[in-house]
Amino acid sequence: MKSAVSFLGAFVALVRLAASEAVVGKADGFAYGVTGGGNASPDYPADITELKSMLTDNVPRVIVLKKTYDFTQSEGTIVGNVCLSWGAGHSCQQIIQKDCGDTPSMMAKWWKAPTIPIDVASHKTILGVGNKGVIRGKGLRFTNGATNIIVQNIQIADLNNKYVWGGDAIGFTNSSKIWIDHVTTHNPGRQHYVFGFEPSTGITLSNNFINGNSTYSTSCDNYHYWNFEMVGTDDQITLKNNYMYRTAGRAPALSGGTLLHAVNNVWSDNGGHVLEGGDTKARGIFEGNVFTDINSMIADYAGRLFGTPAGSESKCKSALGRNCQTNSYKQASGSLNAYTDTSFFGDFAGLHIAGAVSASEAASSVPKNAGAGIIDVSV
Numbered sequence: 001m002k003s004a005v006s007f008l009g010a011f012v013a014l015v016r017l018a019a020s021e022a023v024v025g026k027a028d029g030f031a032y033g034v035t036g037g038g039n040a041s042p043d044y045p046a047d048i049t050e051l052k053s054m055l056t057d058n059v060p061r062v063i064v065l066k067k068t069y070d071f072t073q074s075e076g077t078i079v080g081n082v083c084l085s086w087g088a089g090h091s092c093q094q095i096i097q098k099d100c101g102d103t104p105s106m107m108a109k110w111w112k113a114p115t116i117p118i119d120v121a122s123h124k125t126i127l128g129v130g131n132k133g134v135i136r137g138k139g140l141r142f143t144n145g146a147t148n149i150i151v152q153n154i155q156i157a158d159l160n161n162k163y164v165w166g167g168d169a170i171g172f173t174n175s176s177k178i179w180i181d182h183v184t185t186h187n188p189g190r191q192h193y194v195f196g197f198e199p200s201t202g203i204t205l206s207n208n209f210i211n212g213n214s215t216y217s218t219s220c221d222n223y224h225y226w227n228f229e230m231v232g233t234d235d236q237i238t239l240k241n242n243y244m245y246r247t248a249g250r251a252p253a254l255s256g257g258t259l260l261h262a263v264n265n266v267w268s269d270n271g272g273h274v275l276e277g278g279d280t281k282a283r284g285i286f287e288g289n290v291f292t293d294i295n296s297m298i299a300d301y302a303g304r305l306f307g308t309p310a311g312s313e314s315k316c317k318s319a320l321g322r323n324c325q326t327n328s329y330k331q332a333s334g335s336l337n338a339y340t341d342t343s344f345f346g347d348f349a350g351l352h353i354a355g356a357v358s359a360s361e362a363a364s365s366v367p368k369n370a371g372a373g374i375i376d377v378s379v
């Protein structure tokens, strides 16, 4: 009897300990080794003010979101000029801009808060519980040398989505070792992910849901144009297991001096184009990806690229230490098969390389596993 009671006591203690949250898995690819706030005991911000202060102070933290933090109205409104560049239709985006030239324009009002992101400080983990961790009307940015940050299982949504320049969901410029995992972004004004000119290295974007089904868009048809702007002068980005739904452009814009490894992502229902990028210094390997229902694969691309046409898989060994997986195309106009440049493969030396499965495995696993609300961060 006595031993049964003490067993029960130990069990209760275990259960109490278990009421906590922790990061699920580890970063694969360039952000490998990131620890964020490490094993700091969780903080549960009470409101938007506390969330902002916990994200920006210089204390390593594990910040757990169990509810919606709505910043939308918190900084008031801005009144200004907008250009009706894609018409005045109900679902057309407009551009916040002082001078529209010959383009019709009008005065409009938008929220201030989404136009100014929170600059997250180093050594933070931001974790959402279930599908409850939501930030509305405010983006997160990693800059000024910010390093060692994990964001997992949250949603960032609704940043003046009617207006280009209304707000980006997630931004990087001058940052390192950042892992964004199982994050859903929806209805930003401009980019889902934006990289500024100052180098961001050791970045992994994995298992994210880029929901481009937007209320307002540049084509007035609910397909979001502004998805991944990669223009950093010397960035390293692993893009793995992400689900890009209803995009229309910049998916990605692979430009600047970016080094990209795009592996096992799924693009589904694209209404414009996937790849673009005007700079010759951009470099990318695309392998094991799935392109389904794609209006156009490439708008213009000036950089170097390896698109893994069938028969070329073994060429990747010098870059990745293993064979590449071929990409799969279904109802896609165009492909990346003409891109066979391997001249930049030495640039992967010393970087942690993400693993790959076949495109057909990615096709069945990625759409149902991407985004917030899928994994369980409670332990």
Ligand SMILES: *[C@@H]1O[C@H](CO)[C@@H](O)[C@H](O)[C@H]1NC(C)=O
Pocket: 143, 144, 145, 174, 198, 199
């Ligand atoms: C990055 O940020 C750090 C810290 O603020 C600063 O010292 C450095 O000059 C910045 N680097 C660039 C390229 O701007």
Ligand SMILES: *[C@@H]1O[C@H](CO)[C@@H](O)[C@H](O)[C@H]1NC(C)=O
Pocket: 213, 214, 222
């Ligand atoms: C897109 O979003 C709208 C508004 O939330 C929704 O009614 C519609 O079903 C969505 N369409 C698709 C194809 O996901």
